[in-house]
Amino acid sequence: MRFRWIRKTEHGGRTHLVPGSTDTVLIDFSENLNPFPPSFSWKPGEISVSSYPDNRYATLKEHIARIEGRKADEICVGNGSVEIIRSFCIAALKYGDSVLVPPHTFGEYAVSVECAGGIPVTRQDGCAAEFFCNPNNPTGSLVPKNMVLEKIREHEDAGTELFIDEAFIDLADPAESVTGVRSEHTFVLRSLTKAFSVPGIRFGWGVGCPELVAAIEAIRPPWSVNAYAESYAHAAFDNVHQMDTSRKKIAEERSFLAGELTMRGLSVCPSVVNFLLVRSPVRASGMKEKLLSCGILVRDCASFGLPDHFRIAVRTHDENQTFLEALDTCLPL
Template identity: 50%
Template structure:
């Protein structure tokens, strides 16, 4: 009688294959939980300082039902807002979920993704979790990531420049993942959101433009075939009922972001001028944040500012040890930042 031989099981420590978690700003609650009881001004998270006033009241009775996991009403509202078809719309629990769902759907073990640094760290995390590898040249890459405007530099590429990148990537058979999370607060005329293209996915974020980081809502656009692949890997019910309800109301007032852009532009110019007046170097900004070169280690300056109730983005995790990123906030808040920097730099 023959006995079946089974291969010997080998214990694998999966932690060796998992990337490190990415560093992010917006850690006010974390600092408060560790005893910082005084008011903290958060310049580390890039929210709209002048968000539209949305007449939204949570409906507690809606919590008794599951959300519609197809999100048909929500997708229809988004599609009408941007002149797209609902089948071309994806939604998720923040933009990060859609980054990971896209990578899971489009990348396999060993596939290359082109990521030019410095940029948003979650691209690399998502690529590695999908089994892919990160490269700096896109000649053989399955996916090219482009953040416009870029985080943390604020560099804004024109519509023509982005289209040339798409044309080149698609010509090699690759996909362009275009992250426009901040473009609504910069210059939407440079967006490719209205361009249906089988090799393009455009990512957006309601969190930034309407200043609702607690809601966690991201959305994106692609061909129906691409959206179908993303839907297959997306976890069910990730957009909760309150997030869905708020998003529907926000898109009904989407045109009010024009006023936000005007006010941000004015305040960005004022803040940049004051920062440069302190002898600091500002990368030419285009969005609601500014990358600032500083004359000392960013960790040192960040700690000094935090002791004065100012939280900024330490850019060491971007590979920029002598830079901080600061959000553009209201005039009075920006004055407080300048005063704190004057004290901490001398």
């Protein structure tokens, strides 16, 4: 039997793969999670596991629809962002379709396109769809809403699909979100993972036209959002207002960290979110190993096509100070 091989992409938060990490205290700067997540009461022990979740997730979709100013049939849900990305590709692409996946962005777009039989390319000409991460990972840059709206109009005119990933928008400026914009050719992805710092609770949702949403929902495996994730999502949506505090604290620490790195002669990409892309004075894989010996784990960005860069999360002030102290021992004299 012959199998089709598709490369897996790398992700941050891989402390379990670090030799001796169970015996060593590591500070994980490779995971770009909210260091100041909303705080609220939620008790998973009260969830019933003796029955299946509602596979339609009707109540949850109504909750999301109220927040996004959309209708429930314009909402789909999934077991994290990646499940929705994969389902979108299967629903929207034909075998052999070219899909624009810009360089230096989230690796799962290209992998998902390939899984659906499409071809990821880096040029717009003749593409059936485009992936657009805003704010972008790993650069931390945000394209203003007026320019995103222009991109939406371009895809409407061309009759091609636009997939906008707003996984980090709550950590930047939610006013820049386009989830409230209705377009037959635009689909917007959101996630709880980064904003609420819950990578173990796999939950994402998407907003699009009813026809595309229905196709994605048909592809989604039954009950893929488990009872715990569904319950947590309801609680999280009731506490979105706390993100104002998160954004303020993140901005303060991001400014501090970027300033300290710049003072050390390092080039830092301007960022609006909770992570920074840093040009390394040595190959990033080597810098990663040096920092690891100091108990600091960073994200080597070679898998993003940036072998001379590493990405660091913005964490608490004390943790950021610890990172800087470790970095000082690793920088070339």
